[in-house]
Amino acid sequence: MRFSRVSISSKSLAIATLLVCASISAIAAPITYGSLSNFDVINDTGQACNGFEIELEGISPGDIVYTFGDTGGPNPVLYIRYGKPTIHPNATGTGSIVRYASHYDAASKQFTDATPAAVSPYPVTMGHQCWVYGDPTHYSGSGCEHFGVSLVKNPTKTTYRWLIGDNTTGTLKVAGTIGSPNIPAPVNVPAPIWNISQNPPPSPGSPPIPVVIAVVLAPPAPPLPPSGVGQWGDAIWMKIYKTELPGPVELDDLVLGGNAANPVPNPDVDPPEIEWQLLQSAPIGKVGIFEKSENGGEVGAGNEAVSRRYEFYKYTGQYDQDPDNLHEAFCDNPIELAQQTPARCGTPDGNGVAGVGDLIGAQNAALNLVPLCAADVSGSVSMKRSGYLFDFKTKLFSQKVTLTNTGNTTVFGPLSLVLDNLNLSAPDGLYDVPSGTTSCTAPQNSPYINLISTSDMGLPPGNSISVVLRFSDATKKAITYSTRVLSTSGSR
Numbered sequence: 001m002r003f004s005r006v007s008i009s010s011k012s013l014a015i016a017t018l019l020v021c022a023s024i025s026a027i028a029a030p031i032t033y034g035s036l037s038n039f040d041v042i043n044d045t046g047q048a049c050n051g052f053e054i055e056l057e058g059i060s061p062g063d064i065v066y067t068f069g070d071t072g073g074p075n076p077v078l079y080i081r082y083g084k085p086t087i088h089p090n091a092t093g094t095g096s097i098v099r100y101a102s103h104y105d106a107a108s109k110q111f112t113d114a115t116p117a118a119v120s121p122y123p124v125t126m127g128h129q130c131w132v133y134g135d136p137t138h139y140s141g142s143g144c145e146h147f148g149v150s151l152v153k154n155p156t157k158t159t160y161r162w163l164i165g166d167n168t169t170g171t172l173k174v175a176g177t178i179g180s181p182n183i184p185a186p187v188n189v190p191a192p193i194w195n196i197s198q199n200p201p202p203s204p205g206s207p208p209i210p211v212v213i214a215v216v217l218a219p220p221a222p223p224l225p226p227s228g229v230g231q232w233g234d235a236i237w238m239k240i241y242k243t244e245l246p247g248p249v250e251l252d253d254l255v256l257g258g259n260a261a262n263p264v265p266n267p268d269v270d271p272p273e274i275e276w277q278l279l280q281s282a283p284i285g286k287v288g289i290f291e292k293s294e295n296g297g298e299v300g301a302g303n304e305a306v307s308r309r310y311e312f313y314k315y316t317g318q319y320d321q322d323p324d325n326l327h328e329a330f331c332d333n334p335i336e337l338a339q340q341t342p343a344r345c346g347t348p349d350g351n352g353v354a355g356v357g358d359l360i361g362a363q364n365a366a367l368n369l370v371p372l373c374a375a376d377v378s379g380s381v382s383m384k385r386s387g388y389l390f391d392f393k394t395k396l397f398s399q400k401v402t403l404t405n406t407g408n409t410t411v412f413g414p415l416s417l418v419l420d421n422l423n424l425s426a427p428d429g430l431y432d433v434p435s436g437t438t439s440c441t442a443p444q445n446s447p448y449i450n451l452i453s454t455s456d457m458g459l460p461p462g463n464s465i466s467v468v469l470r471f472s473d474a475t476k477k478a479i480t481y482s483t484r485v486l487s488t489s490g491s492r
Helices: 251-255
Strands: 003-009 016-021 034-042 051-057 064-067 086-089 095-101 144-151 157-166 171-174 180-184 193-199 209-217 236-245 274-279 292-298 305-315 356-368 381-385 389-391 396-405 415-420 447-452 464-472 482-487
Touching: 034 251, 051 144, 064 095, 095 144, 095 157, 144 251, 209 305, 209 356, 236 292, 236 356, 251 356, 274 292, 381 482, 415 464, 447 464
Parallel strands: none
Antiparallel strands: 003 016, 003 464, 034 144, 034 356, 051 095, 051 157, 064 144, 086 095, 157 171, 193 209, 209 292, 236 274, 236 305, 305 356, 381 396, 389 396, 396 464, 415 447, 415 482
């Protein structure tokens, strides 16, 4: 049996040895519907915050292929004040937390970075301006941040939270509402849930037609009080812009506002898919008609991605004060003349819009209908190779390769060592059966070995993992190859 020997070393754990056997077939690369989300969010909590977190239900850490924050590497250039986030499983084990956090100076007992409270009126952003190069003049004091994640799967639920630091303990907690610190401050920037299905092919031999529906849920209503009579949740307004793209989208396309080949929706040029839509959750026991938005349909022939831009605004119209329908919005169309009265939407502004307040946040989101590639983490992993040993019995050369995580964050599995530009040709070559060959990442057709096979496991900072590779080389020429390290559940 052909095999490669893999060992993992840790400063705190005993060395574990695993065998990657030839009986393990190459891992198939099914088409996954990768979702991307890049958004500006206003800190309207009324207080300075020291971080932000994104909770993704149904997502393992290894399903997160890229996060926005800095350039990466040992000396990264920061795009936002917090740099790259940390990633870890959530408390229930049903999803993951992406956490952006300020540095904490233990000597002075101070968090060194903070997003100031925004000052009304908040400027309307394009969804990708609240970072160093998006608005270099005003970013530091704007009270606005930009965050983003790229996933190989579609989360079942996404929750955003502002975080505040406790200088005494150096820990972060969810920001509370001013005057009610035990009630989390709302972040009313809903993330779309993408529902994908397929219609039958229009003709024999042609591919099925994908149908993509984007669902946005209203912010939840408050929990029921002891009286058992709840109130409606805070209402918000939403604008939607949509475009379909001929090629897959990368997270940076959404950050930079797209490129010539794959433009994302531009509100200055593209008409809105929906001009104004009310979102509001009903209390338990009642049914509302604005609890969710569902928009979409068949994707045009030849297109590989759907991109939507969402803008969210505060609701400033009137609410019902009747205890039986407490806090239900009276205004559901801010441009309808019949509703522009003091008792419903209020007085219209110069654009003929009433009941719409400050921007809460803007989100650029996309769904790729082609596989997302795994993340290349070679810059965060050092490589050490031993010399070659020759086994006179098996006639094989062997070499030990040790990978060490030199970065500041865990490199999550699946973790693969790729052998590029191997100079041996059949029948010589890598004797141990590889886990597969690259087809999504370049160079293509390079063999790779999975060192960590599950998305929940990872290689923490400072830890190492080793594998013994064996080669057949009847010509006895020098064996040469270059290496890459791929991480996360993206296609290889």
